[in-house]
Amino acid sequence: MAAILQMENITKSFGKQRALNHVNLTIQPGDIYGLIGRNGAGKTTILKTIVQLLYADQGTITLFGATYGKDYTKQLKRTGSVIETPVANDQLTAQQNLTYYCKIKGIVDKDAIDDALKFVGLTDTGKKKFKDFSLGMKQKLGLAIALLNKPDFLILDEPINGLDPIAIADFRNLLVKINQTQGMTILISSHILEELYQMATRFGIIDHGTIIKELTKDEFDAKSREYIKLQVDQPKLAATVLNKMGIEDFKVIDQHTLNIYDLSLDNAALVEMLVAASVSVTTIVREHINLENYFKTIVAENEVTPNA
Amino acid sequence: MLNMARADTYRLFRSKGFYITQILMIIVATISILTSTIGIIGGGSDALSNFQAANQRVVWTGVQCVKAMSSETSALIYFILPLFIMTIGFEFSRQIYKNPLSSGMTRLNYFISKYVIFLLISACQVIFYYLFIFLAGGFKNGFGKITGHFLVKLLQTSSIQLLELSAIFAISTLVMYLFFSTITAVVTTILFPLIITVLVQIFTKQHWLKYFSFQNNVDSAYFTHCTSGQMSQLLLAGFGTIIVCLVLAFLSFRKRDL
Structure with a gap:
């Protein structure tokens, strides 16, 4: 059309x-x-x-x-x-x-x-x-x-x-x-x-x-679906632990943060596994992106790389 | 354009300002007729003063009212000005132009429609003015003898007066489209004729200036006997001013960021 x-x-x-x-x-x-x-x-x-x-x-x-x-x-x-x-x-x-x-x-x-x-x-x-x-x-x-x-x-x-x-x-x-x-x-x-x-x-x-x-x-x-925000000292190691637990729907955001989109995950079990793997957990919390947050993120990214 | 004319007429007839203007005009004309006196705003020529003085010594029948008061027709500047504001001025001061222009009306169509409607309203105002003073004078002292010569003279006079008034308001239109300011346009409408009148009196050797003394030309239209050459120059100055002002106004409006 x-x-x-x-x-x-x-x-x-x-x-x-x-x-x-x-x-x-x-x-x-x-x-x-x-x-x-x-x-x-x-x-x-x-x-x-x-x-x-x-x-x-x-x-x-x-x-x-x-x-x-x-x-x-x-x-x-x-x-x-x-x-x-x-x-x-x-x-x-x-x-x-x-x-x-x-x-x-x-x-x-x-x-x-x-x-x-x-x-x-x-x-x-x-x-x-x-x-x-x-x-x-x-x-x-x-x-x-x-x-x-x-x-x-x-x-x-x-x-x-x-x-x-x-x-x-x-x-x-x-x-x-x-x-x-x-x-x-x-x-x-x-x-x-x-x-x-x-x-x-x-x-x-x-x-x-x-x-x-x-x-x-x-x-x-x-993009805005609910997720678990996990902040750790070693995200690569945390990713390995997640893989071992059969969790694949996650994304490494930065040097400390991973967003996990599989909400069936047992948070307590995850923390236990991470600690066992010597990964220090600082934050584990459920979040979601609303339009306002998304807008701010996109605009902020544009400020950093205006020609991207 | 017809749609715009219908809409603007509808709006005008629902505006208090319109009725106040008409009532004021009727009051001013009535006072003149009742007291058989004529005044002019901003001074005029000796011929005009003599014409007015002569008319104050005769009985004002309907016909005589028309003759005498033709010499204060420039007062219509102040009774057309509110109609100019209501027809064109408010469009810009209140940004009402956005509605028609954003929904498929070309700027040329809008510009022409607005000006033609204003011109028709001005013409109606001139007709209403003469009709009122004729009837008012007639009811007071009888209507007098209406000859063919008088009717032709009245038609010529009112046509020239409408042209000269339109020239004044063409300048106002240009100012309005240039500055989008009603106040600036109003001040120009009032000051421009007065300034020209003063210039004519100062620069007496500059004969061409008198053709641009539109206010004085309005008031002296009935009794002035122009040669064909003088008439041509008068018409040229009037039409020329209108055309130049309107073309410039449209050129500034055509691609303007609104």
Whole structure:
């Protein structure tokens, strides 16, 4: 199946500051793609480049098969987006704002406004104007505006920033529902990683304007499975002991640490065997990698070997 | 563009600012009609002062109201300015442009749509102004004799006035697109005509300057008798300013990082 979005070798600079550095990114139909990065890593720049609020200095972007000019702009009609903070007309209510955008987008379906308000849970805002909305309400209205034309591809920039925990959960459920019921592909940037983990199906990690890692949720889950962290003075000898015990699913991490992924292991028996083999055990503990830890590890590795 | 026009009209009619502007304009015009006095902002030519003085000695019927008050039409700068802010200014100060531009509207289409809509709103404001003063004057002192010559003259006058007002707001548009600042655009709209008026009075030998004195040209459009050459230069200055400003504004906007 053809990709929804393909960014190849995208580079963008602001003056002497390089914001995007040869970015390659592919989003497949049905993905909820989580773009992860620190503040200033280039997340918003990528999203703005996709929707042509910024123009890349170099590289090509293909959206629904269109790469350049009018064709590309035409395909943007199939997208909906909320970039940076949600914007709308201050002096209009939620319903009036949606009416305004229906007129701009040429949407004549009379139910479109009520459907969108109902979908995001803004049916009871009455005559309250956008300028008086809470941040959560603004985010919801931004999403409603983006969803008005029933886009095939939704682009959201830090949509859960500033939301309270209940609003975050509501928002997450909303996005998952859109993805599952309408088959809408979603690109979402965030640095609230636990939330992103709960909704995304693929992740891209960006640092210093470069995508340094892309992986699916299944791939991440495989990496993040629970393990036994064993810290000893002689890891090579410890590995031999593990082999003798018939344990093969383990990995030597550094000069003191081994991660053992076979959780059927009897810890007490292992310690006994290691001590018998004159291996000094300093730590034996169960751990697992969450997305945040994984992100930190990948970014730290990138800091050490930026060109790797 | 039609969709954008419908949307902007919808937004304008739901804005308090629009109604406040119209009410203020009605109040100012009503005061002028009730007191049969005309004022100008920022000074004007001797011809303009003479025209206004002469008009204060006659009864203001509907027709006479239109003639007399054509010489203070430059006040419309201040009654079109809020509409400019509501149509174009807020788009930039509140970054509302992001929604249409990120969902498939080309920058050219957006730029042209916004300007054409503003132009139509300006034209409506000029029509509303003349219609109101004609009716108000008419109800006060009778409507007067509407001749064919008067109607042609009114059409010519209002067309030139719309052109000159558009030239002023083309400069505002350029400033808006260059700086994305409503305040800078507002200050420019107010100061530019005043500065030119002052320059015309200082550099009396620079005759070309008067063609760029758009505010004065608005106020003197009814009674000034231009030769065809002078009219050509007036139109050239007006249209030239509009075209140059709009082209520059679009060029700065076309590839700008938003």
